[in-house]
Structure formats: C-alpha cells, structure tokens
Amino acid sequence: MFEKLAICVVVLLLAATQARAETIEDKVQVCAGCHGADGKPVDKTIPTIWGQQAGYLYIQLRDFKRGDRKSDIMQPVASQFERDDMLAIAEYFAQKPWPDLGQPRAPKDVAGKALGASASVGCPACHLDHFQGDGTVPRLAGMGRDYLAKTIADFRTRARGNNPGMSDLMLATPLDDLAALVDYLAGL
C-alpha cells in the first residue's frame, strides 16, 4: 500500500507542475492517481470522491487552496484552480456513481451502539437519513473505514481544522462510540 501511495504522490507532483489543463477531463485527470480511476481510492486513508456531494467537494477544494484544510498533497493541486474550476470538478465527481468498497456491515451490537451515539449527537440533522449527506455536508455511508477513522481522529485533535463544529461534536462523543460509528458507516 505504501508503494501505491508513493506512486500517487509522484503522479500528483508531476501533474501539479503541468501546464494549466483546459477541459474538465484534463482537470480531473490528476485526481485519479489517488482517488482511483474507478472511484476506489488507491489507499484506504484517501476519501471516496465519486458520488460525493458537489457542494462538499467544492468547499474542500476551496479550503485546501485557502489553507484552511491542510494537506501537502491537495494544497498544490487545489491552488491551480479558480472557483469555477472547483465547482465544475465537484459537479463532475458528484455525477459519478458511488463505488462499493466491499466493506463488511457492522455487527448488530456495533450498529446499535453507533446509532445510539448518532442519536445523542444528532448526526442525521446534517448528514441526513441513511447518512447520504446533501449540499456542503458529505455522504458518510460506505466511505472508507480508515479514512473515516483518521478524519474523526483529526477532528478531535483539530489537525483537520476546517470544520470546528465537527471537532466540537467529535470531542463530545466517547471514543468507543466513535469506533462503532466508523464501522457502522463504512459498512452502509
């Protein structure tokens, strides 16, 4: 997996130095290196962007460019794009089918614990029924397990700094509940 990640980074760095892409297909070519040519990310800590909510994808690109969300990989990529590019790229991926990562459904007891935690903190109030997301709020159902775990951990330490509201909510949720949520969401 390290090898795949290394290749993905090299592809990205090469792409970042290329002349400005013209068509939407040119612009998104760089994304496949890490997020997968078939929508399945090449590494488990990389998020699924096929079928993701367009508003969310746009905001993340915007935040990478602004530096509000930190990533040595994504920041140089997003910095090439203007707002209209970001909106077009976001829409492009939002129209793709969500890939099945083949992650197992959570056992009944884990699912129960996850739903209890979700009810307490109120996840569906933003992520909606069945965790499908909408607008600037991401779909979580079927997202890569390792990415979910890493993101929640990063929210808790505020290393993921572009949504302090999520940091607050994750800090208010016990760790064992969060672990259950990760397994539950990944298996949806």
Add this chain to the structure above:
Amino acid sequence: MSVKGLAALAAAVGVGLLSGAAIGQEVKQDQKSQVGNANVPPVTQDQLNAADKSTRDFLLTNGNYAQTRFYPGKQISRNNVKNLHVAWIFQTDVKESMETSPIVVDGVMYVTTSFSHVYALDAKTGQQLWHYAHKMGPITTYCCGPNNRGVQVLGDRVYLATLDSKLIALNAKTGEVVWTTNIADPELGYSETMAPTVVKDKVLIGTNGGEYGIRGFVRAYDAKTGKQVWNFNTIPDSTVGVWATKDATGRDMHRNIQAEKDALAKVGDPFAKLGGGVWQNPAVDLATNRIYFVVGNPSPDLDGSNRPGDNLYTDSLVALDLDTGKYVCHFQYIAHDVWDLDAVSPPVLVNVRNKAGKTIPGVIHAGKTGHIYVHDRNDCSLIRFSDAMVPQENMWVLPTKEGARMLPGANGGVEWSPIATDPGQELAYAINLHQPMHYRVESSPYPNGKLWLGGAFTAIAGEKQSGNITAVNYNTGKIKWQVKTPEPMIGGILATAGGLVFTGEGNGKFAAYNSSDGKELWSFHAGAGVNAPPSSYMVGGKQYVVVGAGGNTQVDFKRGNNIIAFTLD
C-alpha cells in the same frame, strides 16, 4: 441581490397524476418541474386580511396574519370526529423531513417538501395539478434538515423561499417561475426554510444561519418585481444592551459581566458574525401596521467568550413598522444565550389581560424554555409568563468542557412548532419536547460559514425522552390541561371552532383532542412521523383536515412522503 427574469424550468407535461412513491430522499437525477393548470382565482389582499373568518380557505401558514391557527369551521366537531377518515393521500417525490403547512385557496392546495419542492393539488381529490422542483444550487448550508415550511399566495403568484437562499415567485395556475431573487450567499451559511409572509405587496422573509455565524435579517421584497424594499438587521450595529443578568423569568444566568466587558474592550462589538436567524413567519397587526417576529440564537451557540454583551436582538421578540422596516420595540428573553434556548416558534396576536386585568392587544410566544410569554403589543413589554410546560432543572448552569446537565435540552420546550390559540377559551396550545442534554463548550474562531456551535449539546444516553401537548390559559399563565406523549413533539398544532385540537407525533400518530380538557377523541397512524402543522378547509360543502407525514430530520423521526387529508362521510 439580483433579480432575474425567468423562464419556465421544464417542459409542460400537462396535468400530472398522483406521483409514484419516492425512493430514498430527493429524486435528484430525475427531478423536473411539471407545469399544469390550477384553476384558481387571484387572492386579494382583502381575502388575506379576512383569512381568520374564512372556513373555505386556509390562506396563510398559520391560518391568518395574527397566526392564531384557529380554524373557524365546525363541521368536524367533538361529536363526530370519531368518524373522521382518510379522504385521500398524496405521495410527494421527496421522502425527507416534512414541515410544510398546507395552504388552500378555493379548492386548490399548495404544499411543499424538503429541498424546496412545491405541489399544487386538487384539495378535494389530492390529484396533482403541477409540481415545481427547484433546481438547487450545489452549495447549501443549513441546520436541522433540508426543510421547507410552506408558501403563500397573493394575486396569481405563489411565493417560495429555497434552501439555497433564493426567493421565487411562481405562477399560481401553472407553477412556472415568474421571478427569482438571490436573498443571501449560502456559502456564508444563509439558507431559507420558512414560508414567506406576503402582505400589502411585500414579501417578508427572514433567514436561517444562526449556527453558521451569519448576520441575521428580516427583509421585505416587492411582490411584483422581487426587488428589495427594506432590510432590518436582527443584529444591530450595537449589540451590547444593558448587561442583563437575569432572564425573562427573573432567574440568574450566571454571566461574568466584568469578563465580558474586558472581552468587549479587546474584541469590540461582535455584531458582524453574531447569528440571529429568523425561522418562522412574522405576525402582522393590520390595525397598527406592525409586524412581530422572534429572533434566534447568537453564534456560536454555546460559546459566549467572543461575543460579549447581551447580543441584541438574539432570543428576542421584535416589532417593526411594516412599511419601512423601522424598529418599534423588542423584548429579550435570554441575554447572552449560551444554551441555544432561543426564540423560534412564531408569535401570535391575541387580546390579553394585562396585570391590571384590562383587556389589551397582546402578543404571545412559546419559548424553548417551556414557558409561554405574554406581551403588551404596544411596547413589547412582558406581562406574564406561564407555568413551565416541561421539566426545568439546573437552569442556568453554564456549559462546561465536560458537559453540564440542564433541562430543557437545546431543542426545547417548544421548538419551531407553531402554537394554536382559542381566544374564546383564552387558551394557547403548544407541543413540547423533553430531552435531557449535556451542554458542552469549546472555543474556536469563526469558520467562514461553516457549522459554528462553540461546543455541543448531546442527548444523555439512558435518560428517558418524552413530549406533551399543553393547554395554557394566557390570561393567568396556568396550565389547564396536559397530555403526555411517549416521544418529544415537534411539528405544530391546529385548534378549531369544532372544539378540537389536532396534532401529530414522531411515531406516526395523528390525533384529535377535546380542546377544553385534552381528552383524545380520534387518532390515525400515518406510518411516518407526523411532524408538520395541520390545516383545515372546506371544499364541496365538506370540511377537511390535512397534514404532512414525512418525519423529521432534527429529532430523526421516521421519514415519509405523504400529504394526508381527512374528512367525514
């Protein structure tokens, strides 16, 4: 603001039939407007002014400009309500949280769904006449579900406010777009879920966004053109106020005034990102040409450290001049709120007895605190507050990093749910939530239009939640009757001259109660949460009661996509 000319969104496909059941949430890929024909005469201002007397129509979100939600018809009564049965069920294309108030104009019903769809239906048969599916922009930022609470008609236009913060006028007959106006930037946290109030050629609208660091407002737009007429910032340039240490009921809120004054000297007035959304319709006093509305919480909800002062006019009743939008008076329930126990349920204009026992024009509001507040309409001053309708414990303990337990929970008390009144009985009817919560505080800087709670309120695992329907005598403040429900209640309630109140629950129950004693007289199970305000109307000589059964995002009640109308044989 930009006013665009308009263009029909999609091809005319004629009069639609009952649509198929929704799959999942919104059918985004296939969504299209269906232009049809609703044979409905223009609605005049005179009709709207007299909406409280009409048994045929239900013209405004809360029944009439006073927002009494008192329907004057009595064909359905205590004696015969046991025979009430389903007249028709209409399935919308959107299976998500449903908070719509159906309005009815001469046999044509207008309802909305989540994601800002509008349907015109034959109010007698439930047959679809047209469907407007709003083409949502990619950027929406909203709290508590993609809800829409309804539309209003004036003349031959239907007015809608959308989740991506646009105001739209539709042709009432066909559903075609007449004009669209951008209200505010959704990327900065602005959204619309409320129904507009249209009066004297002005479309009145507030904004959501108190969870995102907006600067709230109420605006009037020209009903003919969509151009802004006036703007009132619910957050004034000076928000400090009087450094109130007690809430409206006289309880100490444990503010550290010196620390706040020090913060003020350091950070200045926090008005620019202070929140103050307006979730529900203003009441209109036609006699004095004033509007009355309530303003929501300050941003961030739970962290007061960077917003010193009373945070005017958050958590307040506010009155404005209808023609100019100029300030008339206000009353703040909770200064410097750090619990999100704000003011959201729409205010109601009724005559009330003042402290001297004299009957005067009043305005009442049901708070998340669980009190019904009774005001003098002249100067907004508080006359009395009711008995608490829900348990209150540990008020006002300050939120902590570890979480401080306090009741009510942050949803209330009374949430956005409109109350009903029966002036003949001097009663106000409210539905309440009981959700024990922990209040936690975390401090973080303004996040550029993203969720900004300043902490978290979490329902306490293992503590029982419940709800209730409560009738309060607003001239005494005493609870007359209360019906406990197994789950927290959110949605709305309707009172009728038939001596009934109608309301629904998250478990799908929709029921009628004797409005004098709370005795249950009839019920129906809808299969999905009934979390929307009911309406009533007459067509073909028969009275109907109609309600949406689509569940609720905020409290996560089972979703559905049904509009259900009931009548007698």
